[in-house]
Amino acid sequence: MENQWIVGVDLGGTTTKLAFVNTNGEIAHKWEIHTDNSDEGLNITTNIAKAIDEKLVELGISKKDLLGIGMGAPGPVNYEKGVIINAVNLGWKDHYPLKERLETETALLVMIENDANCAALGEMWNGAGKGAKNLVCVTLGTGVGGGVIANGDIVRGINGAAGEIGHITAIPSGGAQCNCGKTGCLETITSATGIVRIAKEELVKNGTNGFLAEKLAENGTISAKDVFDAARNNDTLASKVVDEVAFHLGFVLANIANTLNPELIVLGGGVSRAGTILLNQVKEKFTKFAFSPVKESTDIALATLGNDAGVIGAAWLIKNHKKI
Amino acid sequence: MENQWIVGVDLGGTTTKLAFVNTNGEIAHKWEIHTDNSDEGLNITTNIAKAIDEKLVELGISKKDLLGIGMGAPGPVNYEKGVIINAVNLGWKDHYPLKERLETETALLVMIENDANCAALGEMWNGAGKGAKNLVCVTLGTGVGGGVIANGDIVRGINGAAGEIGHITAIPSGGAQCNCGKTGCLETITSATGIVRIAKEELVKNGTNGFLAEKLAENGTISAKDVFDAARNNDTLASKVVDEVAFHLGFVLANIANTLNPELIVLGGGVSRAGTILLNQVKEKFTKFAFSPVKESTDIALATLGNDAGVIGAAWLIKNHKKI
Known part of the structure; x- marks a missing residue:
């Protein structure tokens, strides 16, 4: 060959x-x-x-x-x-x-x-999930997408809509409006767009100063990267936003894992470039929501293949x- | 053959x-x-x-x-x-x-x-899901169990813990204590035990009279069947309990369907014998939480094979x- x-x-x-x-x-x-x-x-x-x-x-x-x-x-x-x-x-x-x-x-x-x-x-073949037969990938980008692999093959579902992890409802009541027509979808919270939205809402409520308030004054907007950069420097408001994002992502990923018990959940996409600050907090929240035998066996890792x-x-x- | x-x-x-x-x-x-x-x-x-x-x-x-x-x-x-x-x-x-x-x-x-x-x-071979290659079964009994079939075979997961639908977290914060050590598990709400717990809590709060209060006075306890029987007769308190059970079950099933887009979700076990009063309300809540292409293609039905x-x-x- x-x-x-x-x-x-x-x-x-x-x-x-x-x-x-x-x-x-x-x-x-x-x-x-x-x-x-x-x-x-x-x-x-x-x-x-x-x-x-x-x-x-x-x-x-x-x-x-x-x-x-x-x-x-x-x-x-x-x-x-x-x-x-x-x-x-x-x-x-x-x-x-x-x-x-x-x-x-x-x-x-x-x-x-x-x-x-x-x-x-x-990612299953030659990336973070090398060799895993049960794998879930979540792409955290402008939106949130996903792919589910069970028993070594992709799960497509009856209408090709399996893996729509971005449209899992993370907030049962009172979540933000999603483009899909529902409210409280994971995408409204953990996409780059969602992270910026939450940060801006926090700024309106609490943020007259600090790194993100300065960025916003300077550039007229902020990015998801700004939020993670600020959190890495212990900015209170940014840390609160990352905590909220990690909470809902950990909740949804744990429930996927309680259903499928994959060997690995791989986080990819632009938002995942935040790296360990995101990964560690998601893992911590995941632990809270995962059933004990699942918690012991399902790992979460960052994607390695990029584009x-x-x-x-x-x-x-x-x-x-x-x-x- | x-x-x-x-x-x-x-x-x-x-x-x-x-x-x-x-x-x-x-x-x-x-x-x-x-x-x-x-x-x-x-x-x-x-x-x-x-x-x-x-x-x-x-x-x-x-x-x-x-x-x-x-x-x-x-x-x-x-x-x-x-x-x-x-x-x-x-x-x-x-x-x-x-x-x-x-x-x-x-x-x-x-x-x-x-x-x-x-x-x-x-249920996949010769029951409610006859012929379906993507199927999720939920057994609502004393506890809540499940089985996930994707691409025509059972999904076991890396540690054999796939299908632990009873331990999906339905209430992210402030849910009831589960035997598994977590809080807010689906099992704490939609098992026979969970339904009785919620009904009893409602009785303490609001129920000095009505069918369930009478049953409790008469027998010293109530059953999940009593709750559904009362709801079928438009008992206000029982209807509220069934609504709550259906809400959380619809939420969890929709999120499973957003992940796997199965052809069918089959409800079995003793609690499912409540029949259409449960099924119809779960379907209604499911619709609220399911991503549009999933809502159009994933159905929910009662198990047909019983024991x-x-x-x-x-x-x-x-x-x-x-x-x-």
Whole structure:
């Protein structure tokens, strides 16, 4: 298998990440192209096929050394049919036959999956969860997404909506309004947006001075990073916000673990770059809410693959399908 | 497969249920024996072997028509090793080699599993969840247990503690004390014991008259059934208790569904016999807490197999293992 490669593709609204991944889940070559979503996204698959062909020439690799293309795409995916159910940002209308189109363009096997699930599979294959057969990944970014792996495979659910960890209700009554229409969703608290919202509310209530009040006066806004930076310097208001974020995240993660008892819960996404200050507090709250045998066996760790998780997890789809 | 049978065994602390189950998950013959847990549970497997032999003679069936024995046992199970980790009620000490002992006694293939998981597998195979590959079962009895099925197989987790739905925290702060050491567990609210506790607390606060106050004066106690009976007759206090129980159950089930998006959540156990008054209210609360695509696709239903779920699910273990 030394000279065989899987192409991993992580399709985003503005950028498409590509990589040649070996059968051990290691990236040999990676690059990016612009996502051209004009003309109802008609050029997307053509551009990916062209990018792969050019890279083969550049590296002097023969197309027959490619085992297939695994691809992560935003939005709900019908995994079995290889269809994107809808992806407004890409210009694709209802039920776009992505697998079929890309197979026609490249003459290679194509498998597709939701991008959050790909990130989870990447961390399972060659990241923080290396070797774990039961794994939950939570992506704390502008929003909050997730991927659930049980018995070594992704859990998709009956409507492809499994892993919607951002829309788990963390506050049963009186939580903030979520974009999804509900209130009190985890996303309203632990996304970058949620953290900033809570910090600003605290500033209105209590914060006439301190680091965050200064930042806000200086820049007209604050970021989630500002909140963690301030908490790291023992700023009272920021510490209170981090404590609140960790409380609700610990609560939700413990309840997921009480249901699934995964080996590991992996925290990824921009907010997770806060590092140990977040991780340690989440672990502490998790302990409070986890059933004893779960507390002893389910660990929480930071993601290790960063932005590469998506292409590596996408490549895993081919490895898994071909039973390599 | 017409004349082939799987023996399903559901081992309880006082009674052992047995059944001959066909390869479609239908019970042909069922009976019970006393569980003899004297002498450190040494007679349990011998008695099961003897009971099967006697039944074969009685029915004129040859032992070679038996495909194997699937068995559900209380407490944590190491499924792969076929070992019961501990089962104090049965007299078995640490890591009792149940599979090995019963295979020696019967000369048949034996597969074992936790009893709550067997009940879930039974409902999946031939009960409320017939054909569903993603299914969550919740048993509302004296305590609250559960079983999670994803991608057509049981989710056990890294420490065998998956499906501990009774110990999901339903009330993040200020909930009642649970036997497990935590507070606010679902079990403290939606078990028969929990429902009675809440009703009694309401009676102390508000209930000098009404159906439940009368029952309590008459019998010195009330049951969960009394609460549902009273609520069905529009008793104000009982309706308030049912509303509270349904609220927390709907909250927890919606969050499980936001994580796993199962086709169906099945409610079983004694409390579920309350029927539509419970089911309808839980569905209503579920709707409030479920993410929109989950709400549209995950259904909630009452269990249909009753006490037979355990033996049918136990038999499934053999069907699954032999890939019949």
